[in-house]
Amino acid sequence: MSTDKSILLCCFLLKYFMCCHGIIWDDLDLPPQHLPGLFNLIPHLKEECRHDASCNFKAHLNSSTCWSYQDGCHFTRSWSYSQPICNGDSRGWVTSKKEQLELFYKQADFGFVEEQRQQLRDFCHSDVKSGLVSRLECTDHLKFCRGQHIWLNLTSLATRSQPVRYHMDVLSSGDVQVSCFLSAVSLYHHFCDFVNLYMSQHVNASDVNAFSTDVQVLIWETYPYVSSFAAAWRAFTRHPVRTLADFAGKRLCFKLVMFPLLPRMIFGLYYNTPLVWGCERSGLFHAFNRHMLHRLRVPPSIALPVVRVTLLARHTQHRRILNQRQLVQAARSRTDIVFNVAEFEHGQDLVLQLRTIAATDVLVGMHGAGLTHLLFLPDWAAVFEV
Template identity: 40%
Template sequence: MHKCSLLLPVLFLQALSYNYSSINLPDEHLLYFFRNLPQLTERCLKDKECLFKEHLNKDRCWGYEHDCEWTKQYSIPACPGDHKGWVKSKFAQQTTFHTQADFGYVKEQIKEMKMMCDPLFPDDSSLECSEHLRFCRARNIMMNFTKLAHRDEPIRYKMDVLGDGDIGGYCELHRDKLLKEADHISPLQSWGPELRYFTKLKRRPIVQGDCDVVVEKPTFVMKIDATVNMYHHFCDFLNLYASLHVNTTDEYTFSTDVNVLIWESFEYRSAFGDTWEAFTEHPLWDLKTFKGRTVCFKNIVFPLLPRMIFGLYYNTPIIYGCERSGLFDAFSKHVLHRLKIPLYHRKNKMIRITVISRNTKYRRIVNEEELLKAIKKNDQYEVKRVVYDRDMSFKKQLEITRNSDVFIGIHGAGLTHLMFLPPWAVLFELYNCEDTSCYFDLARLKGVKYITWQKADKIKSFEDGTYKGGAHAKFANYSFDVEEFTRLVDIAAKHVKNHPEFQDFVKRAAKKESILHEEL
């Protein structure tokens, strides 16, 4: 029997010296972390080796805690625009946005949690889920993967990985309640396809040795979207991050000493794979890892999924006039911190402009060199042309993005990088290819300024005639009027210059440089 290292019970941990090095969070997130763990706060106060005392007992909260005051939460949505009749007041507009796409969404999942299988004793199993089985967590459960040994076809987006009796636990199962919530039966919408087969076992599977493998580290099971596309794959990562908050009930919530099991048999490959380092320090598992074996998990989480109805962020209905989700901001900072992406020191007030160049068949900028030459004439602009492809590591891409003030590119998944722009930045979607809301909404969620091409008579399309799927703006290449392009870039640069956080960042950098010169 294979055994992974033990996740110690909380009561036992309290008798031991806590490993504070496991708290690898951005400094500004530490006080929110301790806010939800009073037992850890007490331990830190008494422990001479705890270096986090300055972050304790702060009157702040993420925004999903039951006693979190509106003015004390991580961030308050900005709603400068008209809600267009959705609600009756500005505050209602803010709270609607908060529930749709911020930590209020996490709060809703926590409020919805219901026991589907009740334990009676500590060694029993348990299963707890939010409505429609969008998020679930369980303890001491069994999964039977023996049938996969006789299954030759690759598994991806399948709803028949498990069948009757292939998943279960020793607990009091509320089967009618479980089946009622299993109403979103689709590969990436809920855990209904898998958990509808949950069965009450006659024995405690771990205690009585019914498992070929016992996994004792916490495990996150992931049904993931298209890994070749940044927009879709980051819906996986954003939902995983949100799930950490839904699961914020113990001190190891944000630990990377956890396993990730990808719910397919394909070997995981993605240009964005570095992002997993923000969540786990261990190699990824897939269904081949346990093919032909019965596996028991002591602590398992079924996270929020990328294509949930009214989910995050692929199907998010966003009220008009609002922007800046604290959840998206925290996710961005979490990933940048965990991946150690540097923020460059500023030596001047020049506007850093990054232009994404496409080497694909469609949506190329035909007169790209001419456009670049035009804006390079402005001595206040520092212009960088980049190709974000497999020849550049994803961490290097994030480094460039994080240090960009104006980010320019034609419609495409690469614009998902906007989630890692600084708060003063502008996303200039050069042309949205008739998909008007995709990156406009994502920019709103992140809280960065969005602009796009406005004058149809100053853009020209070039179609090569080889695309047979019917005319569509995404299957052409384009040239843009140089003067109009320059005008829009100037508008973006002006926004950056006037943004209070940009001005403060430049001032602090100049002050730091002045102090450094004095010391030298």
């Protein structure tokens, strides 16, 4: 039986990281404003930092800032990272401002993560006396799962003629083994994966490895992984992304494994999400912005006296602005703005794209997947959708 101790099955199925011996503090690699949340989530980590001369994060130990899904950190508290507001009309979704705020927090903020964490329960667990500890925990409807000492039998893939993508029949009865007892009780589309993976890390967060990049991503298909946005994986793993084809014909043992939230769940978050009107400032999406830009080494933007306007130029049949040349000429005749035309073609470096967007005050673009770039605008930026 072949064994891979650090496989993180990701995208549609994911494995989670390994344990470390001693803490290498620089490996935390989080934005400074996220460190208090981690320290308050894991108290023993805070104490280790306090007493470890090599920990350079002591300035964050006394901060009360916390993730709103933590006990005692309701989003209405001043020390919560999430500070959503609902100044607009809900258009009949709810009957009060309180309900509007609570619904928005549950739909589009860390309330979604909080609900998943509350649903986690054992589906099976091992007898401690057996020596080998196995466990499988899942949320309702198996939307998210994590396990320990899980075996997957992929031997049938070696003789399968049809490539795998979106198939439900990769595993058959007996192909998943756990040494335990059952418990009685486009840019837009690809970022479905990354947003849900980031949320899954929060759902799973329980120790210092919560946001580790020393994990192996396994995409649940046999097609070679090729994407213009592959650089985004650097925010989650320092290792090459693998597919099922890399393990066809093998039996794998995962020491620690995570099956993350699916990118396009019914009533999930990001794709076709029902959303109450009139609210803004999701702490979850703000945290995702900071996490991705930090991990991809995109420098933080600073506000300048001049307004920086970026036009997303598209060349597809239904996304072109027919009088774009005249608009650009008119915009560049103004002295109070800096006008930039961004032509993000297929294959262009993702990090360079994000550098452009992170240094934008007003983003102008045609309706479409390209406006997903707004996820990486600075806090004060505005969007004009054509």
